[in-house]
Amino acid sequence: MTIHLISFASILHKQVSLRSSHEAILSEIEKYYTVKFVDYQDMDKLSSDDFKIIFIATGGVERLVIQHFERLPRPAILLADGMQNSLAAALEISTWLRGRGMKSEILHGELPAIILRIHTLYNNFRAQRSLFGKRIGVIGTPSSWLVASNVDYLLAKRRWGIEYIDIPLERIYEHFQQITDEQVGASCAAVASQALACREGTPEDIIKAMRLYRAIKKVCEEEKLEALTLSCFRLIEQIDTTGCLALSLLNDDGIMAGCEGDLQSIFTLLAVKSLTGKDGFMANPSMINARTNELILAHCTIGLKQTERYIIRNHFETEKGIAIQGLLPTGDVTIIKCGGECLDEYYLSTGTLSENTNYINMCRTQVRIRMNTPAEYFLKNPLGNHHILVHGNYEDALNEFFLANACKRTE
Numbered sequence: 001m002t003i004h005l006i007s008f009a010s011i012l013h014k015q016v017s018l019r020s021s022h023e024a025i026l027s028e029i030e031k032y033y034t035v036k037f038v039d040y041q042d043m044d045k046l047s048s049d050d051f052k053i054i055f056i057a058t059g060g061v062e063r064l065v066i067q068h069f070e071r072l073p074r075p076a077i078l079l080a081d082g083m084q085n086s087l088a089a090a091l092e093i094s095t096w097l098r099g100r101g102m103k104s105e106i107l108h109g110e111l112p113a114i115i116l117r118i119h120t121l122y123n124n125f126r127a128q129r130s131l132f133g134k135r136i137g138v139i140g141t142p143s144s145w146l147v148a149s150n151v152d153y154l155l156a157k158r159r160w161g162i163e164y165i166d167i168p169l170e171r172i173y174e175h176f177q178q179i180t181d182e183q184v185g186a187s188c189a190a191v192a193s194q195a196l197a198c199r200e201g202t203p204e205d206i207i208k209a210m211r212l213y214r215a216i217k218k219v220c221e222e223e224k225l226e227a228l229t230l231s232c233f234r235l236i237e238q239i240d241t242t243g244c245l246a247l248s249l250l251n252d253d254g255i256m257a258g259c260e261g262d263l264q265s266i267f268t269l270l271a272v273k274s275l276t277g278k279d280g281f282m283a284n285p286s287m288i289n290a291r292t293n294e295l296i297l298a299h300c301t302i303g304l305k306q307t308e309r310y311i312i313r314n315h316f317e318t319e320k321g322i323a324i325q326g327l328l329p330t331g332d333v334t335i336i337k338c339g340g341e342c343l344d345e346y347y348l349s350t351g352t353l354s355e356n357t358n359y360i361n362m363c364r365t366q367v368r369i370r371m372n373t374p375a376e377y378f379l380k381n382p383l384g385n386h387h388i389l390v391h392g393n394y395e396d397a398l399n400e401f402f403l404a405n406a407c408k409r410t411e
Contacts, residue, residue: 140231
């Protein structure tokens with residue numbers, strides 16, 4: 001991991017003394033990162049994939065920095081340890097930059113705190129850059145009931161650098177018809193043999209579901225997709241199977257895959273993965289108890305790798321095809337949703353997964369969450385239906401990430 005320090009120093013200070021003047025902070029950073037010093041005149045040689053910090057090495061550089069305003073990295077992260085009047089200059093510069101609408105932050109204080117802050121900023125930068133250029137396949141069209149989950153493709157690309165790619169379901173049908181039962185037999189046997197039980201699905205159902213998985217994965221390879229959202233209910237009408245198993249296995253393959261053509265939720269899954277490295281469970285809030293702050297999340301698919309064990313079921317609403325009833329580990333969880341037409345809002349909370357439930361009138365994978373914040377959010381100010389569950393407490397990291405990208409938190 002490399003930090004590029006764009007150095008600003010006054011000509012009144014001896015250049016040879018700069019390193020010795022800032023030895024403490026520079027040596028500490030070099031314990032964790034490779035540090036490359038870049039003269040401010042050469043900052044244009046750096047690429048957008050280079051992590052940059054503006055090193056205010058001395059006082060007296062205020063006007064020099066603002067003269068290069070257009071070339072400065074955004075946001076402006078200023079490192080100033082206080083030596084050589086550096087903090088005084090950084091305060092003046094930061095105020096000027098913020099007055100011109102540029103987000104600015106000064107790294108100063110105790111060395112461990114500075115290093116922790118750099119880690120956070122670096123992880124945010126890495127995640128944001130990893131999203132840039134990601135291709136999200138919209139296979140079919142969003143489900144008609146997702147009236148509040150639309151995304152403006154152009155605005156999303158401008159904000160996040162992602163691309164939504166519309167793909168007709170006919171592409172899936174063509175591949176599906178070309179895949180034979182024999183080609184998927186071994187894969188079906190592997191999934192079935194590792195299941196805790198098989199409640200409703202028949203061998204023929206599993207074969208159809210696996211053929212669909214292969215067909216969708218083929219399109220992902222052709223279109224170079226890192227993520228996709230599937231118009232799964234329309235599939236049932238055409239090929240008499242559901243996408244639940246396919247989406248489960250695609251998530252296990254590292255291709256973020258979501259249900260019902262939900263554009264906001266699939267981006268949330270992709271953003272969470274980019275920042276935390278963790279897969280998420282996209283689900284319906286199916287029951288809410290505002291008095292006890294309890295929430296039940298349920299859906300008919302989840303990545304098999306997210307479960308401790310799983311049961312093969314059929315799809316809840318249609319009683320067709322193959323669905324996954326995952327049994328998830330208890331413990332700390334994070335609930336997250338990024339919403340808005342340009343993906344500039346987010347909800348974020350933590351809770352404890354206390355049990356796997358088994359209500360007969362809900363989707364197959366069901367978990368009870370005791371929320372750490374008021375569950376009334378879902379009743380009074382929700383960001384749509386689907387929300388994402390991630391195992392572990394990632395509230396601080398995710399909050400920092402979305403704030404850094406100028407998103408508004410909904411509570």
